[in-house]
Amino acid sequence: MxxxxxxxxxxxxxxxxxxxxxxxxxxxxxxxxxxxxxxxxxxxxxxxxxxxxxxxxxxxxxxxxxxxxxxxxxxxxxxxxxxxxxxxxxxxxxxxxxxxxxxxxxxxxxxxxxxxxxxxxxxxxxxxxxxxxxxxxxxxxxxxxxxxxxxxxxxxxxxxxxxxAGITTYSPLRHWKIGPGSRVAVVGLGGLGHMAVKQAAAMGAEVTVLSTSDRKKADAERMGAKHFLINSDKAAMKAAAESFDLIINTVSATHEIAGHLQLLAHDGTMVMLGLTTEGLPIFAMPLLWRRRSVAGSLIxxxxxxxxxxxxxxxxxxxxxxxxxxxxxxxxxxxxxxxxxxxxxxxxxxxxxxxxx
Ligand SMILES: [Zn+2]
Ligand SMILES: [Zn+2]
CATH class of the missing domain: 3.90.180.10 (Medium-chain alcohol dehydrogenases, catalytic domain)
Structure with missing residues (x-):
């Protein structure tokens, strides 16, 4: 029946x-x-x-x-x-x-x-x-x-x-071998981002949250983030250049990608998790200059x-x-x-x- x-x-x-x-x-x-x-x-x-x-x-x-x-x-x-x-x-x-x-x-x-x-x-x-x-x-x-x-x-x-949400963030953290000493940035503190922060911190990484405002700063810190960066703060973004091994990008908006690539250290990867139907404006120069990668990951x-x-x-x-x-x-x-x-x-x- x-x-x-x-x-x-x-x-x-x-x-x-x-x-x-x-x-x-x-x-x-x-x-x-x-x-x-x-x-x-x-x-x-x-x-x-x-x-x-x-x-x-x-x-x-x-x-x-x-x-x-x-x-x-x-x-x-x-x-x-x-x-x-x-x-x-x-x-x-x-x-x-x-x-x-x-x-x-x-x-x-x-x-x-x-x-x-x-x-x-x-x-x-x-x-x-x-x-x-x-x-x-x-x-x-x-x-x-x-x-x-x-x-x-x-x-x-x-x-x-x-x-x-939990497996969508966990899988790339494991795939890119995040552990003690890893420097991880999480773009967007939403359903995916908040899981990424908690999991990366629990794996021993030093976690930074990138957001459009400081409204969620206290939450990010409570979840285990050590640093909080506002996307539009040009001086802070410049100071953070070349400082991350992995960027977990949970945001579907495409316009900030070029700026975010500059944040990756040598051999760093930005992994896209947000579902976007638009094209991404990706330029070769910031990629080849530090052997950076842009990747995607699905659950x-x-x-x-x-x-x-x-x-x-x-x-x-x-x-x-x-x-x-x-x-x-x-x-x-x-x-x-x-x-x-x-x-x-x-x-x-x-x-x-x-x-x-
Ligand atoms: Zn889902
Ligand atoms: Zn099959």
Missing amino acids: PIATRAFAATSAEAPLTPYAFTRRDPLPDDVAIDIHFAGICHSDLHMVHNDMGGTRYPLVPGHEIAGLVTAVGANVTRFKVGDRVGVGCMVDSCRTCAPCRAGDEQYCVPGMTGTYGAKDKHAELSGEAITQGGYADKIVVDQAFVVRIPDSLPLDAAAPLLC GGIRETQEMLDFCAEHGIASDIEVIAPDQINEAYARLEKSDVRYRFVIDMSKLDHVA
């Missing part, structure tokens, strides 16, 4: 999200059925809902920062049992045979990973939905290979944003996501959140458009009873 599920969905690029009822597939032998307790709101949810990249199909239930409890498992499931605290991030499947998949980088799956929402549902005949539907819902059914364990010491609400693999959750638990790191009820999603979207959140909205799905 397909599982009756309640959710909030977008029905078009313009309409507000509204209650939506649908069904999840009955768990297959490798599936884990999860009661969703909390779902984070990621900026890419807004992009998908508003069809900014094109190709969005409706109705669409967004949400890929999912935390909850296991309610049932299929016959082949050995890693999870009923009652386990689990999370689901941005992917629910991949080809599992290509080189990136075999290397544990399912996010770079060559034929393409299956997104948690808005992707073609491989099990459409069982769920009744043409596309995968995400976490703004009370239930989800996911193959065990794409489910991770949330350590007991992490609260489920503040852990939810780790499933996208992280499943094994690495588990490692990130364990790292965050060990270091007492979670997201700074504002918990909202499902009927406040549209209001939260409007605030997120203005970057008015400290630092992640998380929807309390138990409140769905009252509104859907």
